[in-house]
Amino acid sequence: MKDESTIGADYLFDGDSCILEDVCITMTDGKIKHIGKGKRKAKIVLESAVILPGLVNAHTHFELSGLRAQEESADFVEWLYRMRLKIDKTSLEDLSRASREGIREAIRSGTTAVVEHTNTGASIEPITDSPVRSVIALEVVGYDSSQIEKKKEWILSNIKRIGKTEMRRIGLAPHSAYRASTELLRFSAELAKRNDLLISIHTSETLEEVEFFKKGTGRLPALLKQFGASLDSIKGNFKTPIEFLDSLGLVNNRSLLIHCNYPEKSDISLIKSRGAAVVYCPRSHSFFKHFTHPFEILLEHKIPVVFGTDSLASTPSLSILDELKFVKKNRPYISAQRLFSLATKTAAQLIFGKEFGILKENAPADFCAIKLPEKCRSDNVLETALSNESEVVLTAVSAKILFFYNSPYRSA
Numbered sequence: 001m002k003d004e005s006t007i008g009a010d011y012l013f014d015g016d017s018c019i020l021e022d023v024c025i026t027m028t029d030g031k032i033k034h035i036g037k038g039k040r041k042a043k044i045v046l047e048s049a050v051i052l053p054g055l056v057n058a059h060t061h062f063e064l065s066g067l068r069a070q071e072e073s074a075d076f077v078e079w080l081y082r083m084r085l086k087i088d089k090t091s092l093e094d095l096s097r098a099s100r101e102g103i104r105e106a107i108r109s110g111t112t113a114v115v116e117h118t119n120t121g122a123s124i125e126p127i128t129d130s131p132v133r134s135v136i137a138l139e140v141v142g143y144d145s146s147q148i149e150k151k152k153e154w155i156l157s158n159i160k161r162i163g164k165t166e167m168r169r170i171g172l173a174p175h176s177a178y179r180a181s182t183e184l185l186r187f188s189a190e191l192a193k194r195n196d197l198l199i200s201i202h203t204s205e206t207l208e209e210v211e212f213f214k215k216g217t218g219r220l221p222a223l224l225k226q227f228g229a230s231l232d233s234i235k236g237n238f239k240t241p242i243e244f245l246d247s248l249g250l251v252n253n254r255s256l257l258i259h260c261n262y263p264e265k266s267d268i269s270l271i272k273s274r275g276a277a278v279v280y281c282p283r284s285h286s287f288f289k290h291f292t293h294p295f296e297i298l299l300e301h302k303i304p305v306v307f308g309t310d311s312l313a314s315t316p317s318l319s320i321l322d323e324l325k326f327v328k329k330n331r332p333y334i335s336a337q338r339l340f341s342l343a344t345k346t347a348a349q350l351i352f353g354k355e356f357g358i359l360k361e362n363a364p365a366d367f368c369a370i371k372l373p374e375k376c377r378s379d380n381v382l383e384t385a386l387s388n389e390s391e392v393v394l395t396a397v398s399a400k401i402l403f404f405y406n407s408p409y410r411s412a
């Protein structure tokens with residue numbers, strides 16, 4: 001018989017709408033071979049736990065994992081300036097070491113797939129060495145012609161070097177509409193289109209950003225001048241940041257619009273018509289004390305909204321489960337099933353393809369298990385999985401166990 005492994009648990013959520021009880025998953029060749037009844041038949045039995053598709057962190061910066069936020073909340077413009085100084089003072093070795101620690105933390109919290117923004121390249125090797133499924137989104141920043149040429153070269157050489165594998169894809173991450181020249185933004189749009197690359201871009205993140213694009217005023221211009229920006233082509237163009245990005249071909253069905261805290265009505269219609277998705281980073285959003293995120297409004301318009309942690313410089317952990325708990329606490333009327341489905345099936349299918357994010361026969365065996373703190377009924381499993389005490393006890397990618405917390409383990 002081929003190498004087969006089995007894991008049993010009280011419950012399984014398939015990522016969509018189905019909850020099974022007393023399950024045994026059989027896996028082979030990185031895929032799910034069979035999902036049947038009888039957890040006790042499995043070699044590994046997880047007591048009081050629910051197995052679900054792996055959590056997807058659709059936006060993070062592992063390389064900033066060493067620059068942990070010291071304060072409880074921050075002003076975004078000042079924070080951006082301080083971050084730039086901190087990154088400049090940190091060696092690539094330290095950024096790389098921090099990336100490895102960040103990836104370990106993500107795996108321990110049930111993450112099986114990530115979209116990592118790398119500005120310095122320090123997280124590229126840690127990611128390619130790691131067993132998580134990933135999109136390495138190469139960050140595009142720069143204003144003057146020497147910076148632009150260097151950045152283009154850096155991107156092209158990394159695309160060649162990293163290559164596309166079953167586990168690894170490449171994306172382009174123009175940091176934002178205001179951190180890269182119009183030329184670099186156009187270059188990104190064309191390169192992404194030619195190579196079918198994911199685009200990941202911070203947008204409509206702050207009121208200052210919206211004000212700057214529409215009127216050319218506010219606190220952002222002074223900061224950007226310190227970064228060496230020439231602002232003439234973008235400031236006060238009467239467009240929202242999202243409209244501006246769309247005019248350059250950066251809003252389409254391969255775009256992840258990060259944050260999108262302040263979209264206007266016209267932006268929502270635009271995002272919907274282009275088939276783009278939004279990444280909501282709940283605790284990072286709270287760290288900057290933004291107004292209420294338009295999460296439900298976007299969902300009502302059938303815009304896919306998925307979750308990211310952002311970096312440890314603005315969120316307390318790299319756990320998507322913690323992000324979901326935070327959303328549930330603040331929006332108790334949204335069902336846990338909806339939240340888990342967005343964080344697993346919606347995110348995985350959007351970013352990696354239709355075969356991901358759902359637990360069924362022949363699907364990739366990417367999943368995690370959450371220990372439930374109390375006895376619950378089958379119709380209350382996912383709500384219980386978002387209670388304060390629930391925790392991830394197992395993470396597997398391609399049927400390989402990457403993290404396993406011992407206490408619920410019973411060897412047959």
Ligand SMILES: [Zn+2]
Nearest residue numbers: 061202310311
């Ligand atoms: Zn970010």
